[in-house]
Structures are given as C-alpha cells and as structure tokens.
Amino acid sequence: MGLQNTAAELESSLGLTAYLHAIDLDRGVETGLREDSAVVAASVFKIPVLVEACAQIAAGELDARRRVELGAEDFAVAGPTGISVFSDPVSLSFRDLCLSMMSVSDNRATDVAMDIVGWDRINARMAELGLPGTVLEGDCAHLFATIDEDLAAQGLEAPDSYFDDAGALLRTRALDPARTNRTTPRETTRLLGMLWKDEGLAPEACAEARRILGLQVWSHRLRSGFPGDAVKTSGKTGTLPYVRNEVGVVEYPDSGRYAVAVFLRLPTPAGNAPDFDRAIGALAAAAVEDLRSA
Numbered sequence: 001m002g003l004q005n006t007a008a009e010l011e012s013s014l015g016l017t018a019y020l021h022a023i024d025l026d027r028g029v030e031t032g033l034r035e036d037s038a039v040v041a042a043s044v045f046k047i048p049v050l051v052e053a054c055a056q057i058a059a060g061e062l063d064a065r066r067r068v069e070l071g072a073e074d075f076a077v078a079g080p081t082g083i084s085v086f087s088d089p090v091s092l093s094f095r096d097l098c099l100s101m102m103s104v105s106d107n108r109a110t111d112v113a114m115d116i117v118g119w120d121r122i123n124a125r126m127a128e129l130g131l132p133g134t135v136l137e138g139d140c141a142h143l144f145a146t147i148d149e150d151l152a153a154q155g156l157e158a159p160d161s162y163f164d165d166a167g168a169l170l171r172t173r174a175l176d177p178a179r180t181n182r183t184t185p186r187e188t189t190r191l192l193g194m195l196w197k198d199e200g201l202a203p204e205a206c207a208e209a210r211r212i213l214g215l216q217v218w219s220h221r222l223r224s225g226f227p228g229d230a231v232k233t234s235g236k237t238g239t240l241p242y243v244r245n246e247v248g249v250v251e252y253p254d255s256g257r258y259a260v261a262v263f264l265r266l267p268t269p270a271g272n273a274p275d276f277d278r279a280i281g282a283l284a285a286a287a288v289e290d291l292r293s294a
Helices: 003-014 042-058 094-103 107-117 119-128 140-152 159-164 166-170 185-197 203-213 274-293
Strands: 017-024 030-033 067-070 090-093 232-240 243-251 257-265
Touching: 003 017, 003 030, 003 274, 017 185, 017 274, 030 185, 030 274, 042 094, 042 107, 042 119, 042 185, 042 203, 042 232, 042 243, 067 094, 067 107, 090 094, 094 107, 094 203, 107 119, 107 140, 140 166, 185 203, 185 243, 185 257, 203 232, 243 274, 257 274
Parallel strands: none
Antiparallel strands: 017 030, 017 257, 067 090, 232 243, 243 257
16 A cells, blocks of 8 residues: 555544654665654653663673662652562663663663663763754653643643643643654664664674664564564554654565654554554554565
8 A cells, every 4th residue: 555545544544643764774765754753752762771871881881780779669650561560679780671671661770771871971872873853851750750740730730630631731741742852753763773784883782772672572563564473573662642652673584674663643642542553563564565665
C-alpha cells in the first residue's frame, strides 16, 4: 500500500497523527511523514541517556562494572517496570542499570543513570553529534512532577484525575514538544544510524548501545510489522497519555538495515490501546517496504 496510503488510512480510521522517518542505512534512501517536526520523546529520550553512558564507559570515565546500590526509599519514581516497582534493596552494575533502563523502560534506572552521567553531558553530546532538536529537559521524576504541577495549577491535584479533563492534561508541559524531552523523527534515525555505522562515537560505545537496544522485551509495536524470526528489530518504546512511540533498526537476513522512527499523537489518553500499537508496526513496515523497493 505504501507509507503515504497506510498513514492516510490509519489517521482517518484511528484519529491519530503520525510523525515518521525511515532510512536505508547502507544506500541512504529515505522516506518520511512530518519528519522534521518536534515530537514528545516520552521514553525514547532514554536513547540519548544510553548513548552518553556508553560513550563515557568507552572513554574510561565510567566503569561499566561500577556497583550501584539502591534501597527501597530510592524506588519512588512512577513507572510500572523494573526497579521502580521493587520492594527490597538492590545492587547491580552500571551497565546492567542501563540495560534495565532500556529493556523494560525502567524509570528509576533511568534517573539514576542520568545522575551518574550528568544531564548536561547528555545534551552536550546530542549537540556535538549535530542533533540540535534532541533536547532533554529533565529525568523521569522531573517529567511526572511537571504533570502534577501543571494539573494542580488547573485544579486537578490527584493522578486519578488525569483523564477527567483532557484539555487540562494536553496543556501540561509533558505533552508539549516545545517544553518537554523532545526530538524529531529525522534526528532519531540519524542517531540510530550513527550507532549502527560506528559514527560519531567510539566503535565500542556503538557496539554496546546496539547490544542493549537489541534486548528490548516489547514486541507489540515496531516488531509487529515484521513477523517471524528472520528479521531482527532493535529499539525503544515511549508512552505517555496521548503519545505512543517506537524507534529502532530493522535488519533483514539479506543485510538490509533500516532505521525507523515512529511517533504517534493519539486522540485518547488510554494506556491499553492495541490498535495504536499495531499502527506503529504497520507504518514501519510500509516505510521499510517503500525503501526496499526504491
């Protein structure tokens, strides 16, 4: 059907707005839809955190085996996975902390990793790599605090009331790409391309980032567009009310490699909405098919 037709059908039937870029990493052929628009990164912002962590390890600034000790009092960051929902103290290496951050989108692991590598260093790295539209305003705790603050300012003080007034939620900083952690689809595929082609960072940093991105457990978004075991996908999801994303690299057994970034703006804040998950896979598959036939 092609990307443009697939996008038009999904936007019409599901009421979503798609922002997408895909590129053949070996031939440079590309396709997209609103690919230079700023988008809410949601947990896709964890890729720049990973990049900086891998860069500092490769440079000898950080020891990948450094022990990170966390008590139950350290787990109080919103998020349904990983350390965020642990009950007992935990000790793990820094690189395994980064693995939890990416593989299950662990919010607490993310905030600890950001404290260690430095929020300012992450933004400086993105600028150095030529990605001026990829900016982090803060960690996960900051993100959720801004939601609470902005809703309280509108008279909605409890998380349970998030969905009572859609207009209020949509006016929060967290859902405004000008005021939250943000990127663009094209910059995202450019960053992924650097990791897969050993550009801009030490080869060992790129290799470690690729390894970790290849261990994401979710298969219901990007992966849904590429069924079977022959095609490998590596990536990172991102989810907030009204926002559903996944970005990654699709690798075929014939050596074809495609970086894909799909960011969706949804008409509903619902977290359980499999039609939108499948839409990401359908859009990614259509984009890659266009590239493979170009």
